[in-house]
Structures are given as structure tokens and as C-alpha cells.
Amino acid sequence: MMTDVVDGSAAPHDRPAGGDPTGAAAARTGTGDSAAAERISEIRERIDEIDRTIIALWQERAALSQEVGATRMASGGTRLVLSREREILERFRQALGADGTQLALLLLRAGRGPL
Numbered sequence: 001m002m003t004d005v006v007d008g009s010a011a012p013h014d015r016p017a018g019g020d021p022t023g024a025a026a027a028r029t030g031t032g033d034s035a036a037a038e039r040i041s042e043i044r045e046r047i048d049e050i051d052r053t054i055i056a057l058w059q060e061r062a063a064l065s066q067e068v069g070a071t072r073m074a075s076g077g078t079r080l081v082l083s084r085e086r087e088i089l090e091r092f093r094q095a096l097g098a099d100g101t102q103l104a105l106l107l108l109r110a111g112r113g114p115l
């Protein structure tokens with residue numbers, strides 16, 4: 001029986017039994033089935049691309065948000081605009097549910113630092 005998790009970095013004797021647990025592909029993908037392992041590797045390429053994009057967009061957003069804050073404060077304005085933050089929280093909640101709210105809170109924090 002396959003277990004839920006595989007640690008691709010584990011030494012062969014630490015790996016769970018099932019499929020081909022000693023194969024390198026199994027260690028990387030969590031399955032001993034070569035067709036499934038190949039498909040998983042393909043999908044992971046796209047996942048890695050998406051993650052790189054998310055990280056770049058996250059960093060760009062944080063920099064822009066910091067620039068807005070600095071521009072506003074230099075002009076005598078407030079550091080934050082809570083009505084705008086509420087709009088953003090609502091946008092993410094509507095699109096993604098409760099996880100969206102948590103994500104938006106992290107995005108907002110990245111732009112202005114912890115309160």
C-alpha cells in the first residue's frame with residue numbers, strides 16, 4: 001500500500017513500500033508507475049512556471065504598494081487607506097472564499113509590513 005507522502009530526498013531505505021519504491025522516479029514523483037510519473041513530471045514543469053510567475057507578481061505588487069505608501073506619506077497623506085484594503089479583501093474573498101481573505105491579508109502585509 002502506498003502511503004500519503006513521499007520524501008524525495010530520503011535515502012532508499014527510508015522510502016515507503018509500494019510501486020517501485022527504490023526507483024529514482026518514484027522518489028521524485030511519489031508513484032512507481034512510469035506513465036503516471038512522466039505525466040506528473042510534465043505537470044510539475046507548469047506548476048514550477050506558475051510558481052515563478054506568482055513570486056514575481058507578488059514581489060512587483062509589494063514594491064508598487066510600498067511606492068504608493070511612500071508617495072502618499074511624502075505628500076502628507078496617510079500610510080493606509082482602509083476602504084481600499086476592504087475592497088481588496090472582498091475581491092479575494094469573492095473569488096477564492098475564506099482562503100482568498102487570508103491570501104489578501106498576506107498580500108496587504110507584504111506591501112506595508114505588519115501592523
Ligand SMILES: C=C(O[C@@H]1C=C(C(=O)O)C=C[C@H]1O)C(=O)O
Pocket residue numbers: 064065066068069079080081082084085088107108111112
Ligand atoms: C497601495 C495602497 O496603499 C495601501 C496598500 C494597499 C495595497 O497593498 O493594495 C491598499 C491600500 C493602502 O492601505 C493604495 O492605497 O492603493
